Amino acid sequence: MASLSHSTRLSFGIGQLAEGIKNTSFGAFLLFYYNQVLGLSGELAGAAIAISLIFDAITDPLVGSISDRWSGPRGRRHPFMYASALPLALSFCFLFAPLDSVKEGDQLWLFVWMLCLTVLNRTAMTLYHVPHLALGAELSEDYHERTILVAIRQFLSTTGQLLVFGLGFGWFFAPTDVFKNGQLNADAYPPFAVTLALVMCASIWVSAWGTRRCIPSLPGPTDHQRNASVKQMLGDCFKAMNSKSFVSLMLGYTVIVVVYGVASAGTLYMFTFFWELPRFHMLIVLVSGSAGGLLGYSLASRLFTHFEKRDAMILGGSIWMVCHSLPVICFSLDFVPSNGTWLLTTFLATIYLCAGCSIAQVIVGASSTMADIADESELSVGGRQEGVLFGAASFAGKCTTALGSLITGILLKAIEWPVGENVKTAADIAPDTILKMGVALGPAVALLAIPGFWFLTRYDLNRLRVAEIQEKLRERA
DSSP states (O other): OOOOOHHHHHHHHHTHHHHHHHHHIIIIIIHHIIIIITOOOHHHHHHHHHHHHHHHHHHHHHHHHHHHHOOSTTTTTHHHHHHHHHHHHHHHHHHTSOOHHHHTSOHHHHHHHHHHHHHHHHHHHHHHHHHHHHHHHHHOOOHHHHHHHHHHHHHHHHHHHHHHHHHIIIIITOOOSSOSSGGGOGGGHHHHHHHHHHHHHHHHHHHHHHTGGGGGGSOOOOHHHHHOOHHHHHHHHHHHTOSHHHHHHHHHHHHHHHHHHHHHHTHHHIIIIISOOOHHHHHHHHHHHHHHHHHHHHHHHHHHHHSOHHHHHHHHHHHHHHHHHHHHHHHHTTOSOOTTOHHHHHHHHHHHHHHHHHHHHHHHHHHHHHHHHHHHHHHHHSSOOHHHHHHHHHHHHHHHHHHHHHHHHHHHHHTTOOOSTTOOSGGGSOHHHHHHHHHIIIIIHHGGGHHHHHHHHTOOOOHHHHHHHHHHHHHHO
């Protein structure tokens, strides 16, 4: 297959805006909105997000498997991408705009609303994201260009992250007479969500339309895949996901990104109450983290030419763990500037820049290696199953926000964190409680990533082995 044009690469990558917007909104705002703003208990809010994983565990591989077997004039992946845009946008809007009767009702109704809309939104994202990921693996079989595609995709994902933070803290969460911290204003969230939903819908359609010219050259389903029974389909899925390479990668990646999800879910709590950052200070630190991600994705294609993908992931994840722990450790040693000052903002922005750059290597590595695992799977199973494999990868990524929010909610409940209208600033919370939160969401959580690095050391699919596999596939063809 010839090298991809710049327009094709960009069209493919721009679809990741939608996933970046959705993941950032879920990771940074969803738990905070329902728990701190609407008053839903931390464990119920976290549980609603975590329970949606049960549906993801079914829909992610199912959508992947169905798209692997789909046959039609618009290819295997594009029909699902087109169909997902409107349901994704609508469910996102209603998730951040509950009916007044729901907001004013008891905890149960608010929990049910959050759960149902979260499931609908995540299912709609699955309908788009899994085929989109699989499409990326099909666009090129070149070892290095796959990394470039992932880097472009994640660069655009981080652009979506910047858009969320920029619109949120630069416009919608402006302070009012009642709310010094605008992110505590419930009325700011519906227009914020509508704006983001429109961008997500547009980016998906642009991505699908811009890559349509590649459809004739993309691989289609094999006869075995078209005619497979449900039993055979499940058997093929099991074979594809039962390799040592796949298991080692997914266990390591999942552990690390779940810890990252806890950090993301706790970001607004830390910035609002632990560091007491003003709105624009908060925006600067968040943008610095996103800028670090952009830098990391830009450097990934070069870094991965010098390191094996596994080693680059371990290096990036280790640096992120140190960066996440460092601010609270320095605070406990009295090595940080006073809260709310520009000097503190500069310190945190520098740390977040490094953290964003380092975690980017884990994300790029996981997606890039998944395309290599698809080659290994084809050699053993006999058919391309990017949909199944990337469905599993998508599920692991969703664990970031789901399990991350659940763990954060449990931690907040354990330290008896106060919520509701009576909590507007750090002065409304006991200092000991704030310190417990900082330690729990900082160094204590970062240590949980260590088992993930051990799992990654078990992954042994390197560039030489991938070249051998692809040569055997060409001989077979």
